[in-house]
Amino acid sequence: xxxxxxxxxxxxxxxxxxxxxxxxxxxxxxxxxxxxxxxxxxxxxxxxxxxxxxxxxxxxxxxxxxxxxxxxxxxxxxxxxxxxxxxxxxxxxxxxxxxxxxxxxxxxxxxxxxxxxxxxxxxxxxxxxxxxxxxxxxxxxxxxxxxxxxxxxxxxx
Amino acid sequence: xxxxxxxxxxxxxxxxxxxxxxxxxxxxxxxxxxxxxxxxxxxxxxxxxxxxxxxxxxxxxxxxxxxxxxxxxxxxxxxxxxxxxxxxxxxxxxxxxxxxxxxxxxxxxxxxxxxxxxxxxxxxxxxxxxxxxxxxxxxxxxxxxxxxxxxxxxxxx
Amino acid sequence: xxxxxxxxxxxxxxxxxxxxxxxxxxxxxxxxxxxxxxxxxxxxxxxxxxxxxxxxxxxxxxxxxxxxxxxxxxxxxxxxxxxxxxxxxxxxxxxxxxxxxxxxxxxxxxxxxxxxxxxxxxxxxxxxxxxxxxxxxxxxxxxxxxxxxxxxxxxxx
Amino acid sequence: xxxxxxxxxxxxxxxxxxxxxxxxxxxxxxxxxxxxxxxxxxxxxxxxxxxxxxxxxxxxxxxxxxxxxxxxxxxxxxxxxxxxxxxxxxxxxxxxxxxxxxxxxxxxxxxxxxxxxxxxxxxxxxxxxxxxxxxxxxxxxxxxxxxxxxxxxxxxx
Numbered sequence: 001x002x003x004x005x006x007x008x009x010x011x012x013x014x015x016x017x018x019x020x021x022x023x024x025x026x027x028x029x030x031x032x033x034x035x036x037x038x039x040x041x042x043x044x045x046x047x048x049x050x051x052x053x054x055x056x057x058x059x060x061x062x063x064x065x066x067x068x069x070x071x072x073x074x075x076x077x078x079x080x081x082x083x084x085x086x087x088x089x090x091x092x093x094x095x096x097x098x099x100x101x102x103x104x105x106x107x108x109x110x111x112x113x114x115x116x117x118x119x120x121x122x123x124x125x126x127x128x129x130x131x132x133x134x135x136x137x138x139x140x141x142x143x144x145x146x147x148x149x150x151x152x153x154x155x156x157x
Numbered sequence: 158x159x160x161x162x163x164x165x166x167x168x169x170x171x172x173x174x175x176x177x178x179x180x181x182x183x184x185x186x187x188x189x190x191x192x193x194x195x196x197x198x199x200x201x202x203x204x205x206x207x208x209x210x211x212x213x214x215x216x217x218x219x220x221x222x223x224x225x226x227x228x229x230x231x232x233x234x235x236x237x238x239x240x241x242x243x244x245x246x247x248x249x250x251x252x253x254x255x256x257x258x259x260x261x262x263x264x265x266x267x268x269x270x271x272x273x274x275x276x277x278x279x280x281x282x283x284x285x286x287x288x289x290x291x292x293x294x295x296x297x298x299x300x301x302x303x304x305x306x307x308x309x310x311x312x313x314x
Numbered sequence: 315x316x317x318x319x320x321x322x323x324x325x326x327x328x329x330x331x332x333x334x335x336x337x338x339x340x341x342x343x344x345x346x347x348x349x350x351x352x353x354x355x356x357x358x359x360x361x362x363x364x365x366x367x368x369x370x371x372x373x374x375x376x377x378x379x380x381x382x383x384x385x386x387x388x389x390x391x392x393x394x395x396x397x398x399x400x401x402x403x404x405x406x407x408x409x410x411x412x413x414x415x416x417x418x419x420x421x422x423x424x425x426x427x428x429x430x431x432x433x434x435x436x437x438x439x440x441x442x443x444x445x446x447x448x449x450x451x452x453x454x455x456x457x458x459x460x461x462x463x464x465x466x467x468x469x470x471x
Numbered sequence: 472x473x474x475x476x477x478x479x480x481x482x483x484x485x486x487x488x489x490x491x492x493x494x495x496x497x498x499x500x501x502x503x504x505x506x507x508x509x510x511x512x513x514x515x516x517x518x519x520x521x522x523x524x525x526x527x528x529x530x531x532x533x534x535x536x537x538x539x540x541x542x543x544x545x546x547x548x549x550x551x552x553x554x555x556x557x558x559x560x561x562x563x564x565x566x567x568x569x570x571x572x573x574x575x576x577x578x579x580x581x582x583x584x585x586x587x588x589x590x591x592x593x594x595x596x597x598x599x600x601x602x603x604x605x606x607x608x609x610x611x612x613x614x615x616x617x618x619x620x621x622x623x624x625x626x627x628x
Contacts, residue, residue: 026497028520030355032348034220036535039344040229040280041205044198049499053557063191064507072197076233086524123197183340185363187512189505193378196501206342210400221350243367348534354543354594355519358512377505386511390547437511 013080013117019092019108020149023050027085038083043119044075047107050091051123058145068136070125073102077121081111088112095149101135102126103146106154170237170274176249176265177306180207184242195240200276201232204264207248208280215302225293227282230259234278238268245269252306258292259283260303263311327394327431333406333422334463337364341399352397357433358389361421364405365437372459382450384439387416391435395425402426409463415449416440417460420468484551484588490563490579491620494521498556509554515546518578518594521562529616539607541596544573548592552582559583566620572606573597574617577625 025046033039051070055061061070083089090110097104104124108117129136138146182203190196208227212218218227240246247267254261261281265274286293295303339360347353366384369375375384397403404424411418418438422431443450452460496517504510522541526532532541554560561581568575575595579588600607609617 024497025499026495026520028496028516029523030347030353030516030519032534033344034346034348034350035226035228036348039205040232041198041201041344044201045499045501048196048198048501049497049556052500056557063503069192071192072236074233074235075197076231078231079229085520086527181340182342183338183363185339185359186366187359187362187504187510189377190501191503191505191507193505198501202342202344205344206340206399209343213400220346242363243370349540349542353519354546355512355515358515362510362512383506385506386550388547388549389511390545392545393543 011078014108014120014154015117016092016108016110016115018151018154019094019106020151021054021093023053023091023093024112025049025089025091027083027087027089029085032085036084038085040077040079043077043079043083043109043121046089046091046109047075047077047105047121047123048072050093050107051105051125054093054149060142060145067130068127068139069130070103070127071133072123073126074124075122077119079119080116081118083109083111083118089118092117093149094151094154095146096122096154098138098143098146098150101128101137103138103142168235171265171277171311172274173249173265173267173272175308175311176251176263177308178211178250180210180248180250181269182206182246182248184240184244184246186242189242193241195242197234197236200234200236200240200266200278203246203248203266204232204234204262204278204280205229207250207264208262208282211250211306217299217302224287225284225296226287227260227284228290229280230283231281232279234276236276237273238275240266240268240275246275249274250306251308251311252303253279253311255295255300255303255307258285258294260295260299325392328422328434328468329431330406330422330424330429332465332468333408333420334465335368335407337367337405337407339363339403339405341397341401341403343399346399350398352399354391354393357391357393357397357423357435360403360405360423361389361391361419361435361437362386364407364421365419365439368407368463374456374459381444382441382453383444384417384441385447386437387440388438389436391433393433394430395432397423397425397432403432406431407463408465408468409460410436410468412452412457412460412464415442415451417452417456482549485579485591485625486588487563487579487581487586489622489625490565490577491622492525492564494524494562494564495583496520496560496562498554498558498560500556503556507555509556511548511550514548514550514554514580514590514592517560517562517580518546518548518576518592519543521564521578522576522594522596525564531613531616538601539598539610540601541574541598542604543594544597545595546593548590550590551587552589554580554582554589560589563588564620565622565625566617567593567625569609569614569617569621572599572608574609574613
């Protein structure tokens with residue numbers, strides 16, 4: 001978005017150093033909407049992907065069999081610049097808040113090589129028992145892994 | 158989500174009367190994810206659909222030719238209850254804030270017949286000139302139509 | 315597509331009377347791609363939706379618990395005319411072939427009120443045991459319901 | 472799919488050597504459907520992506536400005552084995568038929584490192600004039616590039 005003034009109080013895109021874990025995600029032809037850029041909905045699909053891929057990679061989630069699964073109870077995004085197929089996207093991930101049974105992930109989406117995020121958002125997972133779907137406390141292993149992804153001084157998006 | 162206590166300060170789902178304009182949206186097989194319910198990303202697709210369908214119906218937007226188009230600069234959602242294919246969804250729409258070139262829509266998604274929203278979210282559009290993609294003031298016609306969709310007393314989601 | 319000649323041997327769109335069961339499906343903003351019309355991939359999502367909604371409605375499938383589930387082993391589509399958001403689509407369904415453990419559905423997608431299909435396609439389901447994922451014979455109930463959706467004289471698409 | 476017999480006449484998955492150009496495509500959480508595997512519709516999104524990414528890379532298509540654009544008039548797929556998030560997919564591409572204004576692409580989707588395709592499909596593009604949307608002959612440059620992607624002896628899928 002144009003026209004930013006020096007004393008502007010609008011939110012500003014975060015930098016790459018504010019994120020801990022990066023994944024390269026490819027875009028798809030149909031991600032671009034009638035305006036020729038990545039549709040806003042796709043950003044959330046990339047958030048969901050970045051979060052769950054990291055959980056699976058860390059051994060914290062097996063979508064088919066783990067006792068606890070993470071359900072999204074809140075999410076949000078601020079859009080700063082256009083992204084679009086065919087360019088790939090780098091998704092940066094950090095953890096912003098670790099609750100009793102919940103965790104807040106923050107995600108920055110970057111054009112390849114860019115230092116400033118094109119979009120920043122968050123996803124809050126409540127971990128629930130797979131069968132009852134009632135909140136279940138985070139395990140010690142989860143807390144440990146989540147703590148490794150926190151970033152001191154990160155402004156929550 | 159379970160376990161709500163009487164004095165709980167968690168956000169609560171809004172009622173149907175807090176929304177002005179309703180559309181029935183069908184769900185799709187692939188909307189359901191590995192957990193067997195509507196994936197969180199799909200909610201945003203329904204928001205986007207409810208907003209743009211209303212704009213088009215009101216004559217405020219022609220995706221191919223209107224001088225101004227609405228670009229999403231921020232959005233968010235709180236998820237209260239599961240939705241899922243094959244059940245259709247009712248999307249309620251209201252307008253919460255009318256700026257110089259921007260507008261905040263709030264959307265509630267309801268199971269057919271339910272009084273309480275299963276999810277509530279918002280989308281902020283900045284209207285821009287189609288070619289330059291720079292913010293352009295809302296037209297008088299837009300302001301008039303947007304005003305008709307405001308709901309006194311609506312708690313902003 | 316333009317330029318069809320009288321003696322042309324290209325496939326031609328089928329008529330509404332060649333389908334048995336109709337469902338109205340809503341379209342979404344993000345269904346339209348960079349060319350401003352319904353992306354070709356979405357047609358398959360509507361096929362999948364029409365087929366599974368009918369199976370569920372007939373009591374032949376419960377996605378979470380039925381002993382047999384239908385897996386897609388082949389599909390295809392011919393595209394005759396553009397469709398696009400915000401217009402809803404009518405999906406016509408018929409059954410073209412009933413095998414030992416498989417069934418071929420044929421689907422026509424129609425603009426509201428149109429007599430000629432905008433697209434026609436097929437989906438072949440092999441019904442498998444949910445746990446082993448090995449082919450399992452169609453039940454008598456399935457055969458009965460499938461037979462009701464056949465259309466004598468339908469040209470297979 | 473199980474139970475293949477030696478003399479079986481069912482179609483068999485092709486090998487990697489039958490494809491010319493390979494791209495690695497990442498999968499997404501929401502690609503997996505209620506059965507926990509990549510939904511059949513997503514395969515077509517990967518086809519569309521592999522084809523258009525190659526066209527753009529070769530300089531044969533600029534989605535926003537090139538005089539000719541490729542519209543899908545037919546497509547199809549055979550599904551041999553499950554794919555699923557979080558595993559990436561390799562898409563192999565070849566050209567099977569070059570017409571006056573049309574081209575048939577064939578695509579194989581492979582699990583990372585696998586020699587046999589998990590799915591094989593095709594997409595037929597008719598190239599049309601962007602404005603009139605009427606068929607326009609392939610350019611000499613297109614014919615040259617398409618010819619480089621043909622594979623002698625490839626069984627058309």
